[in-house]
Amino acid sequence: MTITTPDEALDAPVEREKSRSLVRPLLVLAVITVLAALVPSVLSESRQSIAVRVLIFAIMALGWNLMSGYGGMFSFGHAAYFGIGAYTDSYLLVHHNVSPWISLFIGAALAALVAVVTGYLAFRYKLRAAYFALATFAFAEMLRLLATNTHWVGGSTGLHVPLLTADSWWKLQFAANAPQYYYIGLAMVVICVLITLLYLRSRSGIYTVAIRDNEDAANSLGVPVMRVKLTTMALSAAITAVAGMFYAQYFMFVDPDIAFGQAQSVQAITPAVIGGVATVWGPLVGALILGPLSDLTSSWLRNPPGFLDFLAGRSGLDVIVYAVLLIVIVVALPKGIVGTVKQWWRNR
């Protein structure tokens, strides 16, 4: 048995306190924000859509990461929240002329409410792991079917955001490829990162990680497990709904498959897994890789290099590339890029 000197005993908590401090992540965020703000000035206008896509990926992955990465509640149905955000926005705009800025909060609240109700049912009956993932998946699919057969949200044809004649901040609509979209998206990403950072340092956030690591222990120490889990789910759903609202405004169109389809759930998961599950920066890194990658592969298909001639005019290669990336990352780098780099840095 070793006897620790008072100095050593004191050192440990101080060290932990330091790593929990917000200064470093905030500095990193500030640097990223400044660098990202310069992007429109170096990027040609036609490339702006890739940048906006990266931002949408990032918001969705940040939302997913909170619930499934930090919370350990593996969601396979984040399309449900994304779709609620997208549909709330376009429905209120088309039928009631409500500003997207107001719909943003309504959609986020609605998604949070849905998350709390489904989460309550799932945890009330102690659904775990695979069953929970399947339930979230089934729920998103159910919403897709309902949207397809409900005429007041446009049925299977969906909803078109009405085109305005002039730019409008209030209606969040600008000329195609206008830099405003990029800056609004960037602001949303920065706010979502801030929310993640602050939440993880809040009591509820610390409990969330504790519950993920050992639910029974957390419970026996008096952590209000149900309330904490539902809070995390609600926050995650709200963030994902914001991505949905922004998507609807940028592409000016939603339909049941875009909003609630399986592909959308996958797009929330993939950047987080590639970048690093349960890391703050992982979703951003993943989005930064996936966005340009899917554009690159689809441009290959439009103008294939010689040896890929037979692929001209086909589609599917973009998803193939990121499916392979997903499998390789899970098999070879289960901690994702950021997680692996972090570990390497510590063991250096």
Next chain:
Amino acid sequence: MAVSTRRQLSLRPSPFVATMLLVLALFVVALLRSGSMSITGQALLTGLIAGGVYSLLAMGLSLIFGVLDIVNFAHGSFLAIGLFVTYEVVHQTGANPYVALPVAIVVLFVLGALLQLLVLNRTMGSSLESQLLITLGLSLLISNALLLFFGGDPLSANLHNDPGVHIFGAVANLSRVIAFVGALVLALLLYVLLEKTSFGRAIRAVAANRQGAGLVGIDVRMIYAVTFGLGTACAGAAGMFIAPFTTITPTAGDQFNILAFVVVVMGGLGNIMGALVSGLIVGLVEQLGGVAIAGQSPLLSVFILFLLILLIRPQGIFGAKSS
């Protein structure tokens, strides 16, 4: 979790009976809503016949889960490969689609076994989430590879002559009847293989205790590969059987993916016989629900049933208390 095929003999009546009462209630609602015995009777027959294919598909999925602990999200995509194999055979040789059955089974078996040997065996024992992510990646990979090579236009592999068969006043196409009977025959063959052969005993031994099975000389990795192959072969055969009456597209497997999960959870994850019976029930619920909740997709009632089962009885309706 063990693959259990015997437990169904001791099924506790309550959840199963409750489910059957639910189906009965759905039947009555469908009858009242449509006001026609012939429409409801037709739904009953169509549902039961569709259910046979769900049973076969889900038995493969349940086998994979029971032995390998993998929630195989690519199962529907393997069915899609079965569809395209059938299309290719018909398209290249002009033969009857049923000629493709052995081809589909062999191709999917080899593909599944190779995948397990080369990719999934590396990650055995890692978290459920990473297995789920890998099979999710596989499902994206398969459906988009099919899209890349065959394009997105719908294809078909119809029978030249597909007459209606009259059964108790309702009509079903010959191809659907063949699919039903064929699927059940293969399902029973799989059951016999697992229960009555020494090879099946080895699979069950690995499912029950992999260390123990390894110690008595069973090549566990080989059993894994063969089991995954058997599971995907079920999906391939199911794909071949439905090919003559299905629009063949790269994403045709998606809706079967979720259906198979509903069946597997209902039967109890890993319970092969449970999957067989539940497949028929899900087929009935889908068709009767389509009549009872008019105007919505028939799948909606399946999802409602699924969420009910997940919440109330995630261990399935066949009493077997698992994990």
